[in-house]
Amino acid sequence: MDTTIEQAVGILRRNQLKITKQRQALIDYLVTYKDHYVAISEVDEHMRTLFPGMSHNTIYRNVKEFETLGLLELKAQANQTLVKYQCDFKHQHHHHFICSNCGKVQELDACPLDAFEAQLPGCTITGHRIEFYGLCADCTAKLGASKSLSK
Amino acid sequence: MDTTIEQAVGILRRNQLKITKQRQALIDYLVTYKDHYVAISEVDEHMRTLFPGMSHNTIYRNVKEFETLGLLELKAQANQTLVKYQCDFKHQHHHHFICSNCGKVQELDACPLDAFEAQLPGCTITGHRIEFYGLCADCTAKLGASKSLSK
DNA sequence: CAGCTAAATCATAATCATTACTATTTAGTT
DNA sequence: AACTAAATAGTAATGATTATGATTTAGCTG
Numbered sequence: 108m109d110t111t112i113e114q115a116v117g118i119l120r121r122n123q124l125k126i127t128k129q130r131q132a133l134i135d136y137l138v139t140y141k142d143h144y145v146a147i148s149e150v151d152e153h154m155r156t157l158f159p160g161m162s163h164n165t166i167y168r169n170v171k172e173f174e175t176l177g178l179l180e181l182k183a184q185a186n187q188t189l190v191k192y193q194c195d196f197k198h199q200h201h202h203h204f205i206c207s208n209c210g211k212v213q214e215l216d217a218c219p220l221d222a223f224e225a226q227l228p229g230c231t232i233t234g235h236r237i238e239f240y241g242l243c244a245d246c247t248a249k250l251g252a253s254k255s256l257s258k
Numbered sequence: 259m260d261t262t263i264e265q266a267v268g269i270l271r272r273n274q275l276k277i278t279k280q281r282q283a284l285i286d287y288l289v290t291y292k293d294h295y296v297a298i299s300e301v302d303e304h305m306r307t308l309f310p311g312m313s314h315n316t317i318y319r320n321v322k323e324f325e326t327l328g329l330l331e332l333k334a335q336a337n338q339t340l341v342k343y344q345c346d347f348k349h350q351h352h353h354h355f356i357c358s359n360c361g362k363v364q365e366l367d368a369c370p371l372d373a374f375e376a377q378l379p380g381c382t383i384t385g386h387r388i389e390f391y392g393l394c395a396d397c398t399a400k401l402g403a404s405k406s407l408s409k
Numbered sequence: 410c411a412g413c414t415a416a417a418t419c420a421t422a423a424t425c426a427t428t429a430c431t432a433t434t435t436a437g438t439t
Numbered sequence: 440a441a442c443t444a445a446a447t448a449g450t451a452a453t454g455a456t457t458a459t460g461a462t463t464t465a466g467c468t469g
Contacts, residue, residue: 123416124416124417125415125416125417125464125465125466126465126466127416127417127418127464127465129417129418130417146455147455147456148454148455148456151455151456160419160420161418161419162418162419162420162421163455163456163457164418164419164420164456164457164458164459165417165418165419167455167456167457168417168418168457169417183334183335183336184334185332185334185339185427186337186339186426186427186454186455187455188336188337188455188456204377204378204381226355227355229398229399230355230393230398231393231398237388242381242382247380247381247382248380274445275445275446276435276436276437276444276445276446277436277437278435278436278445278446278447280446280447281446297426298426298427299425299426299427302426302427309447311448311449312447312448313447313448313449313450314426314427314428315427315428315429315430315447315448315449316446316447316448318426318427318428319428319446319447320446336456337425337426337455337456338426339426339427
């Protein structure tokens with residue numbers, strides 16, 4: 108068995124969650140999304156081909172449970188929620204570069220938190236999200252686009 | 259009339275959009291959300307008390323049109339889209355600190371774009387979002403919370 | 410390994426934000 | 440005042456997500 112999967116199953120176990128065949132299959136599937144986001148609704152669809160008649164509720168509930176365990180990252184989008192597998196369970200800061208063409212997600216290090224903290228005296232910073240959008244190197248090599256508006 | 263509103267109306271005009279009473283009222287309402295986000299569905303509800311029977315379609319369409327004109331900022335949330343008025347039409351970079359208690363939005367300057375660019379050779383960066391979450395100074399003075407998980 | 414029980418899943422339907430569609434109205438122009 | 444493209448109204452559909460209550464099962468326990 109893949110070490111990544113064993114790790115995930117271990118986390119379930121340590122949190123007293125039962126290892127059902129549905130959860131096992133869900134992990135097996137989500138593990139393939141380490142550097143892309145998938146819509147939960149697509150996960151739902153996939154799971155229901157593996158387990159015809161599987162309840163939507165079960166799928167959505169598990170995805171959210173997995174997120175609170177740190178197994179997944181969720182990301183809100185218009186009308187949809189996206190999921191991505193979280194392979195590095197210990198790494199807390201996640202700054203992403205997301206290719207708007209192919210959807211590939213690249214991790215960035217270097218966190219400029221300090222520079223911003225100084226601007227927020229008296230505040231409690233509990234989290235932050237930094238995301239860049241554009242075209243990854245591969246896609247930059249092939250594409251282009253434009254638009255204009257008067258203001 | 260408020261200068262901010264005149265400015266917005268001017269932008270509509272310059273883009274050949276008609277100044278309907280519905281759009282006028284929509285702007286009047288959204289102008290009150292310069293430092294908070296509101297759910298579009300709440301805007302929808304409000305507009306339909308002002309104009310009973312107003313079409314959902316009209317409200318959602320206008321909000322999206324206003325966004326492409328740069329009048330508004332949209333932000334996806336689980337199952338909802340949030341709107342905030344964009345008062346500074348020329349300012350492009352928007353890094354926010356969002357109080358998770360009262361929802362107040364504070365603008366941050368200082369953009370660490372350069373630091374990240376170096377990590378993405380060959381990529382085209384077309385946009386980015388930086389958001390901090392936590393408690394603003396006022397809320398920090400009153401609150402606290404915690405949670406734990408084993409990994 | 411049979412039985413037990415809380416946890417998980419199923420099956421079905423409801424919610425609710427958002428979008429579609431077509432007929433009617435209106436802002437801005439001529 | 441008439442004209443026309445743009446905007447809105449009115450009605451219904453869509454589709455992601457959630458609720459609910461009955462049934463099943465993973466992981467003990469003896």
